[in-house]
Amino acid sequence: MTATSKKRWVDYLILGLTVFLVFCLLFEKHIHPPTIVLWLGKWHPVVLHFPIVLVIVTVIWHLTGKKVPYLLLAASCVLALTTAITGFLLGLENGTKGELLFWHQWLGVAVAVGLVIWYWLSSSKNNNPIITKGIGLILLVLIGFTGHYGGMITHGEDFLALPNSRRPEKIPANPLIYQHIVGRILDDKCISCHNPNKSKGELLMTNLRHVLKGGESGNTVIPGVPEESELIRRLHLPLEDEEHMPPEGETPLSYSEIEILERWIALGATDSLRLQDLDQNDPLAVLINEMMEPDPIEKWNALTVLADSTLERLSSDYVTITRLANTTNALRVAMYKPPVYDPKTLMDLKPISENIVELDLSGLPIGAEEMALVSGFSNLEWLEIDRTPVTDTDIDTLKTLSKLQLLKIFDTKIGDKSIALLNNWEDLQQLYIWQTNISEEALNLLKEERSDLRISTGIDESLRSEFAALDSIVEPEEK
Amino acid sequence: MKKDTSEQENPLKVNRRHFFSQLSVGIGSLALGSLLIPDLFKSSAQTLATNPLGIPHFAPKAKRIIYLFQAGAPSQLETFDYKPTLIKRMGEDLPDSIRNGQRLTGMTSGQESFPLMPSAAKFRQYGNSGAWISDFFPHIGKIADDICIIRSMHTEAINHDPAITFFQTGSQQSGRPSMGSWMSYGLGSENKNLPSFVVLTSRGKGNSQGLYSKLWSSGFLDSKHQGVLLRAGKNPVLYLNDPEGISRSDKRHLLDQVSSLNKLHHVETGDDEIESRIAQYEMAYRMQMSVPDVMDISKESEATIKLYGEDCQVPGTYAANCLQARRLAENGVRFIQLYHQGWDQHGNLPNEMAGQAKDVDKASAALVLDLKQRGMLEDTLVIWGGEFGRSNYCQGKFDPKNYGRDHHPRAFSIWMAGGGIKPGITYGETDEFGYNIIKNPVHINDFHATLMHSMGLDHEQLTYKYQGRRFRLTDVAGNVVKDLLT
């Protein structure tokens, strides 16, 4: 083989890698690589060091005016590309791209591409050192930032799960009833027509003074007497009624919203009232507390978007994958016992690991392998592994499941060893743990330490025996 | 060296070769990339929502329902609606001011007087909630803090057929899909190897009323949503068992034959219906394993058997069906409908009630406890109740030891447990005669709306267009009873 032909092969390699990289970036959304390919991504942290060094060397070399040795440039070029690609694959693994990852990725790509351009320029007849020097300088800067972001990512996973900003601004702990609650309702449902530009029925609802002043019919709100307040009357009219508010086409107020308004008026329709001023059993207080609980679906907004086709592909005769609600990418996965159990069906779920929020594996012959997989389901809140042969060691790997809220593990072999594990799950609220090898003492210990945790140890014996004994008819005692 | 010279001789050739290799490398790596896109050559129709109904509309509290239907209508006055006044005013005539125009069935319309009749069974309070429950149901008493008693159900129908049809299909006339079918239509099945809607029946010794397949029919919905009657004994699903002389492997062999011939024909006709027929045969084959598997209670622990009562080992009893219900729920059946006949006490009520209660009291309570210990009460909704209530006045001869009660649509009691329903509360109230509702009435449409809500369905959005009209389980009415939800 001669220099030229060798060079040619390098050309091909670089061309290939570049095209591949560009392709991946273009079709990122659609790409679901097999686990083995994803595994390649794991090498990113290793590979990345070479290009950093090499590039810096190359650039400095070049700036000093010497001719850059072909091999050096080629090598750094190839390595930069490989790093970018592996990096990309690694990125796929943790679905949601925090902004950190975002910048890291694109800067990395920029470095690779920059080098490629440099490579082509240098190999073409008429290459102008000024340009390549320029590129070199830029590359230095880029590498700096790429590395910086990369570092931040690896040293602070939690940056990744940055909550996305779409959530409406929260209601303060002790809200002003008018400003934070009633006002919000009016803004959502009424303002669109009752504002200075468009005051339908001569009614403004932009602030309390206007609301109390009322519109055409006056008596819009009569403090203390909701039943006489026009506002309430109209809210209660049947939807099809011409006078019903909001008019047809607008989303009507929910029951609780109407109740809130009613109760607020009943309490004098002031703007000074705060939640804490109310007796906590006051219907208004109850309603508001309800209102302040965030919609469970919201916390899943950040999950990777999954196509239904993906879910179809991964589900099988015995594995059912369903969205917890059609508007979310949070999944429930349930597996039922097939005639012949094959762990693979579960392993295939890896690509959607982080979307799985509920998992039901009860009654399956699962063990260490499956638990290892499950330990990767970072968003798991609900886990059913009751009636399985899992052991303390198997489930020990699950400690990573920081969001776990409910665990069913009754009728298994686990013993006292697992108490520590159970104890460490801070979010855990419910635990079903009867018929295991866990000792009385250990259990009581857990109960003491975790008073917040609802532990079900099965039907208590006294009740059982009563059931066993008691016939359904109570003999009426003698008078 | 040789090669090089040749190249210098003919650079063009080289260039071309170079070019083509470049091209192939480029294309190659593209191809490589596209391998990573699994959906690439599937029509993107697949990436459209698999669930056109966009369901569940929101995260559900309940994933399945077990409906313990007490066919024939148990009296609210001997179960959960305690009315001391009836004891005080026993034998007095029902004041017209109370009855106020309520139509009567043909069985008592002839009666010249309507003497008030108190419950033969005593009542006592149970649990922290202090719920009043009659002595006919001591076990249900023990789960008082897990259940939500509704004493303010009401309906329009005064006869069994329309009333029960109303409860099951949302309409008094035949022809509408039943509740279970709506759920199956809306939520599909959780376990592809079992029907998503099953029906189990049992009968007590009390005076009973017939059941009709229309109660679990899918009406105008696709008949795959029809309730499947699971029957006691060796042949739980119709035609499930292969005849003697055909082994499992024979059947496999036969099916392979069928599908290879079908495939041949599919190629010829190009009709995809054939493909789905093949799929249905495969599912049938799987059902032949999964159904008996679920129905086989031999592996149930002694403790469980004791809990449900020895009866549960006798196929076809209510207790057995309750145990089945739990097993079916575990295996991802969406809607499990039990019917227990024999609650139509027009006469001899005290004795018949006692008998009926003996059948269902323990097993119903056991089911709730069992679900609870398995953490299934979290996402399973249990309902217990009949199609209407019974009159507070005596039907037939006035005899506190042996009286009867006529149908009464205006007020009756049911209970629910789990699946996002508030435990340990008693909701709604009737007047001192137990005749009219004075607080928080719950109409059957509201009941349906609430069930659907806990299953993550908006009862106004789950519609089906038939004969030019969009039908709903709740027809044109129904409000979710928020107070019942956790």
Place this chain on the structure above:
Amino acid sequence: MKQKAILIAVLLLLTAVIYAVISGVFDFSKDTYTEQPLPEVVDYNFDIKPILSDNCYTCHGPDANKRKAGLRLDIEEMAFAELKENPGRHAIVTGKPNQSVLYERITTEDQSQIMPPKDSKLSLSSYEKRLIKKWIQQGAKFEKHWAFIPPQKTEPPQTNIVDWVQNEIDAFVLKKLEDNSLKPSNKADKETLIRRIALDLTGLPPSLEQMQAFASDNSDLALSKAIDTFLASPAYGERMTQIWLDISRYADSHGYQDDSYRTMWPWRDWVIHAFNKNMPYDEFLTWQLAGDLLPDATKEQILATGFNRNHPITQEGGVIQEEYLSNYVVDRTNTLGKGILGITLECAKCHDHKYDPISQEEYYGVYAFFNNVNEKGLQMDAVQAANQKYFADHPYLTITDEETDGVLSFINKKKGESVNVMIMNDSTPRQTFLLNRGNYDEPTDSVDTKTPSSIYPFSEDLPKNRLGLASWVTDQNNPLTARVFVNRIWSMLFGNGLVETSEDFGVQGSLPTHPKLLDWLSRDFMENQWDIKYLLKKILLSATYQQSSEQNSELKRLDPNNRLLAKAPRFRMSGEMIRDYILATSGLLHQEIGGPSVKPYQPPGLWAETNAGGNRGVLTTYVEDEGEDLYRRSLYTFWKRTLPPPSMSIFDAPTRDFCEVRRQKTNTPLQALALQNDIQILEAARVLAQNIVASHSDEIPMVKEVFQKILARSPKPEEFELINTYYADTFKRYSESVEEAQKLVTLGNATVLDTDPVKTASLMLTAQVIYNLDETITKE
């Protein structure tokens, strides 16, 4: 350099292609509203009305109570009238979409103004909006709903292809195909064709003789001859009756509660008789609606009116009879609407019809026709009825030997017995009232007999009774009756009607795919004295009908539901047909016409599990018949409403609780189980096998013969290969365990021949394989 350019270009191109594939550019299922071309002339009935009725009528339609803003869009004057709520403006301004508030409101950006309103969960596609615009531009012409305009015969259109056309039908179909640049399929091969025709006309497979006769006859008249033979066979009447039973909600029990026995079967025998003697459809209807009112009516004519008494009747103790008597009349009314007129009358029971111009008053006008029967509702509960053999409510006709020897000879009744059949009369004239919200106990204004005038006015000289109603229904100018029937026949043959919603020709029903064809056929049908056999033959002789049913990928893409009929349909048979087919091919079928319903095999215990106690009437436990009665055609299978024969309901048979005109054609695992394990089928396979084994020496043709007998065609080589090896394998398997084979070859009650069990068992399973093929239960 140039090469680099090319290289990059190529790569980009490829990437673009891949991207296109992913983003579904090549996916045709995607919404193409925006490109969709508008028709030359926008037709009110076929383009605009569906949009309005589906999206607007709920609030701006016929129902006065629900009407919003006083706007009504289904009536021309009111649609053009000045708007109450903004004076000076009009919903529609002829020719000027931009001045029309309607157009303004459906196109506005303002979410509070947009129509249909957000909360209605309805919305208009861009195509629909453009349609409405164009329609207004073209003058916003209103027309009567298409189905309420009497059908007219238009000249069959000219087509480019001419040699394909065999009769008028084809011209209409072909035109539509050419408009959509599609070609019709080739003619189906003879084997397929004869099977198709036999199934359509008799519900049974062709006999060997019939097949051979047809195969050997190469004259042009071969087909026509074959059709005539099938039309002439008594099986034809049974086939047609099968469908009529769904419409007339026929059953052998009362429905409701204990659901006890009733004797309506002589009426069913009459229907068979009527079809077989090819009674004209108008007469067929007249007799059933009002036979008793005909001048000196014969017993046969009176018997026919049983049609109106097929509805369920309650036997529940303590019901309020008025409530149910009203229900029965309602049922008759709805059946007339759904089954005969193809309109959803029932929607006008509680309020004015929301979509069709039928007022609540008109509903009770029709109701009034059926309201004069001296019925009292069943006076006995199931127990008494059983004891007193009281199986028919008043009024009824008693049929004794005298009748069956005379006028009613077609009734297949045991000698010496007499049987009561419920029939109609007008012996107790009642004043009908409009019932508020349809509640029997809320009568309001009194109502006189009348029919929906917007469909077709009720002539003054007609008597104001059922006879008058009958002549109104069968009047040559009644726009519905003929269309509905022709459409039903069409859907019986093609699986889908020309109007898909054969139960609803109203505004909300689907539109005909070939309106002109439907009208032509309907008019032609009436011109030929409502001759049903003529109509059938007409369609069967069309090239459209005789096409092959093979699907090709292009068709699948352009017309997945085959609404344009570029091929013959291919669909699963009804449960009844499947059972009959299997009985016939196995040679078990017992061809006896009429008589009391029979009780073939049914999984044991079904009735017992749901009844209200063993003593409650005569239908509490299912007792299988014996001998021939196990093998009668399925329309004779005993029909208990509260628990219909499972082998039928599994295949989508309705409950017969009310009139049903269209069955689903689902495909479920339960069907798979039934076909594999229903004793009826296993037995059939066994008997078929046994007979062949008994009459054969060598094995090879045996397998072939089984195949031939069942599928009415000889196997293709590769098929033969498959079943042959299967037979061989099975044979091997059972020679090793003869006792297993023994178990199989004794299945069922039919006599067991003394044949080699292993051979028989293997051949039986081979037959079982073929019985379970999609092709076997499908009409191709």
